[in-house]
Amino acid sequence: MTTDGEPRGRDEWSPTHEVASTGDRADEVAADTRLVAVACEFGDEARLTMSTDDVNDRSPHTQRVLDAELDRLPADASDGANPIWRATLPGDADALVRALTVADPEVDGPLGEARWRVWDVQRIEVRHDGRPIYRSIPHHARFELAAGERPELVERARERLTDLPCAVVPTGPVATWGDGGELTHRTLRFEAGSGASLAHVRRVAVDRDRREIVVDWESVGERVRDEPNRALRTVLRAFAWTADRLGASESPPHRVAFGDGTEFRRAVEGVETVRERVGYDFEVAEV
Structure with missing residues (x-):
């Protein structure tokens, strides 16, 4: 069992698709936020893992959402490591997307002062019935979907990324x-x-x-x-x-x-x- 009461087997991650990008970090972050929104349409819970519990100096609007609109899990539910917030879907989907949206203007290249979106956001996971259907690790540029039982998730994801230099493609070797x-x-x-x-x-x-x-x-x-x-x-x-x-x-x-x-x-x-x-x-x- 995990510390939040879930069997470890339910957390096995076998993605079917991933995002491949020809753009920059700003494009990847934009794709990630859009894919979170798409996955929330198919999920019933999301979890946001941060490297810190205070990003107020880097993204005040994110801090306001974390403090007022999402549920922070107790330390023992996250193995005492990085802080985790939970969004119950579909009700909290908008709050989660707002927390992840980069609001600052670009300064000194892609993302500028919004580098928090790559480095402070450790992991985002959207689940359905306890199983992940979307998972991202921004600082590793990993954005993955598990769509084996819901191919429409891939279709919606591709629709949302049509104006970005990012493609949703099958995982594994070609x-x-x-x-x-x-x-x-x-x-x-x-x-x-x-x-x-x-x-x-x-x-x-x-x-x-x-x-x-x-x-x-x-x-x-x-x-x-x-x-x-x-x-x-x-x-x-x-x-x-x-x-x-x-x-x-x-x-x-x-x-x-x-x-x-x-x-x-x-x-x-x-x-x-x-x-x-x-x-x-x-x-x-x-x-």
Whole structure:
């Protein structure tokens, strides 16, 4: 049993869909808030986990909603960790969405003074009959839905995100190959390493004679130049300097070779599929 009296098995999380974004943090936060509103149409309870119980200096309207309109769970119901507020649905849906809405104007790049929405909001979860149907972890850019029993949740989610550079896509791999190679809607994972974000791909060259895919990545220097957030620019600049001093590569591997023709064709089709579904602007070219 959990500390709030629920069997642990009921909290198993098996998302069917996730959000893949080609925008910035502000776009992701906007998508998250809209998806919370959509999920509230299908849920009977929501829980908002914060890193602190006081955001008054960063978002006064959020603090007012937390204090006056949502129920804070006792410390023993949240394992004594981060504070949690509960919204009973559908009655508290509007209050929850208002608490999560960024009201401040942008200052110094996306979100500006509203960075609390990424870092102070630890997790949002909307449940139906005790089971999560939507869960987000903003600072990890994870926004996921469990729609196995309610496909209309995905349809409504896609409708709400049509004007944002964000797509609701199936979770899991689109293509796999070799010993651990994997393509998802968000990442390309090479056999010998961890996944690299598709948001940093400039071009994919397909060599059918050699059964190779050659990926042209943005350099860290380009990412530093294009990053609107001053703090992240500093981090990326320090990483690029360290990589240069150590003689390390600042980009993932460029070339993926396939011994199996079927795996190669599936990988190429997968690259084209994720580009179309998510809206990536990288080029796919035959060489």
